[in-house]
Amino acid sequence: MESLNETLWDVVISGTGLKHSLLALALSRSNKKILHVDQNEYYGDAEAAFSLQEVDEWVERVNAVSPSNFRNASLWKTTTSNESDKLSFSRAYTLTLSPQIIYTRSKLLSQLVSSKVYRQLEFQAVGNWWILGEHSLNRLPNGREDIFRDKSIDNRAKRGLMKFLKFVVDYENQNELWQPQADSGLAGFLSSHFQLPPNLQNVICALTLSLDAPESTKVSWSLPRIARHLTSIGVFGPGFGAVVPKWGGGAEISQVACRAGAVGGGIYVLGIGVKESNTSSEEAGNITHVHLSNEDVVKTRHLIQYPAARSTDAKAVSKVIAIVSSSLTTLFKNSVEGSPLAAVSVIVLPVSTVIVEEASQATPIYIMAHSNETGECPAGQCVLYATMLYSEHSKQLLDAALDVFLARVEDTPELLYKLYYEQEPEEENEAQTESLDPSLDLAFNDAILEDVESLWKTVIGDEAEQARFMRFEDREGMSADDDELDEGY
């Protein structure tokens, strides 16, 4: 292996998760000497994507030493012989730890465009949203006309709903209406101010992707998220308000961002982590000596790594990744004329939709269904990503949720494969103990970009005044000038 310790690095970045990969992208035109390492043999860290064989290895690692924020991983595969035949070869699957949806108004998209790496990504629409009701699967109304036509909503509730939708997209100018209730639960606010019945409270709360029950989801946290949902629809075309990158969501973004880092001269080494570091004052300024897991010691001006300490009592989530033997076509069907074929659909199971012997479902469950168009599974199958807050019985509740959902969709699909795991928040988050850590958010959280920008400023220091964050020209190669034709044959 080539030697890394002869260089004085400007920055050593440890970890190729989404945040640190975006930092590498942000620094890719800075002419800084960058060493980017990851203790894993793959890109993406907590946002990685895996083949089935890689999942096996990951489960083993999580349950062995588990230095990461994952725990209690377990795997189930169908044993029914004709069903197991349907499970394809390992690399036919790309199961992602980061299926977050990205709202069309997220700054992430504009930064991927202005930094030009969007050309290496393919975005697909998050189409229909569904609520799993007592007897059926109901599509969420997609705008006013849908609500008027909806016979399941009585007129009084319709008026309340219209009033709320009009209010929420303008909530910033109507502080007097909600500020006094800012810390109250969303359910009570919707009931007292807009006379919405519980079923519509659930619908509205679903749009926030809150992992808490509507009663304990704060008004001040909800309103911006509902407004974001509504104002995102139509930005990139009719009928959808969010997108997901093909081939594994956040995992794909981090790989493309790391390549941009490499094109800019950054050195990439996988399978090497940071053991320890110490900083000393030297002639060249403050220099950090970084001890790598391959026994190399490298010198750098900056070391960027994940915080070591994690709070143990913070909110964790339970997740299931399931492969099913159906393309679930109706879920992805266009509901609005001219909208692109959706590759992702969101299914919400409000509180108390499923019951298991030991416990009732106290918080909502979300299922993100990914069609084979995402490149994550073969044709004729789908990948379901289910999430809920961790509790003593969340594993059984998620299992029950998948069963109930699959019983409500066409051609009674079978479960072929199921990965269960729990994920803890990435960092201690004192400021927002009441809300969710950005790393566990089901929609990409722009707070991550603020972190990236402040890390970027730390590394480039005074030059930050002149440099522009994430705004780059196209690399050479895109230009069409000396583009004469090579007459081959």
Next chain:
Amino acid sequence: MASDESISTLKILMIGPSGAGKSALLIRYCDDQFDSESSTATIGVDFKMKKLSVHGKAYRLNLLDTAGQERFRTLSNSYYRGAHGVVLVYDISNRDSFLAMERWFEEVESNAQPGAVTYLVGAKMDKTAQRTVKVEEGMKMAEERGCVGFCEVSSKTRENVRKPFVEIVDAVVQKPELLSSGTRRMGTVPVDGGEGFGSGCSC
């Protein structure tokens, strides 16, 4: 530019060990430049575009370089996405680089889309005095690995620099199923032209 829109784009990757001469070949072919002093790893080359016609039909080649990620074997899966062809390059004056090709072929097999074609290139054929890999050995490996072609090139003397690209494109375009896989599907959302849709809130 209107006519350019109808030209299909082929994605061709360059891979192989560090220092084999991938970038030199790419730059000689695309820009007809060669810098004998430059032996450092490639910086700043993301990809090169080149128009090429075979049998009277024009194609736009999108030629991707490894960006140094081959040095510690850290090319990502995403590098291989949608590639129609892969050019594997070794150095005829460096036997280790030739022996390393087995692992590079394995990496292509596990990452490239089914049906993607491979082409083996022995670079630096002008270095006759330092040659440690025979032409026959390269030819044999290409055959065993099911490559669509093999040749030796010299980016320094220009010898054969067009041959790998012309021949790999000729092989790709004979596989219509491979060509159609590269076209963007109807589900793809263009995220760079957003505000054109205007309306924003639909309710």
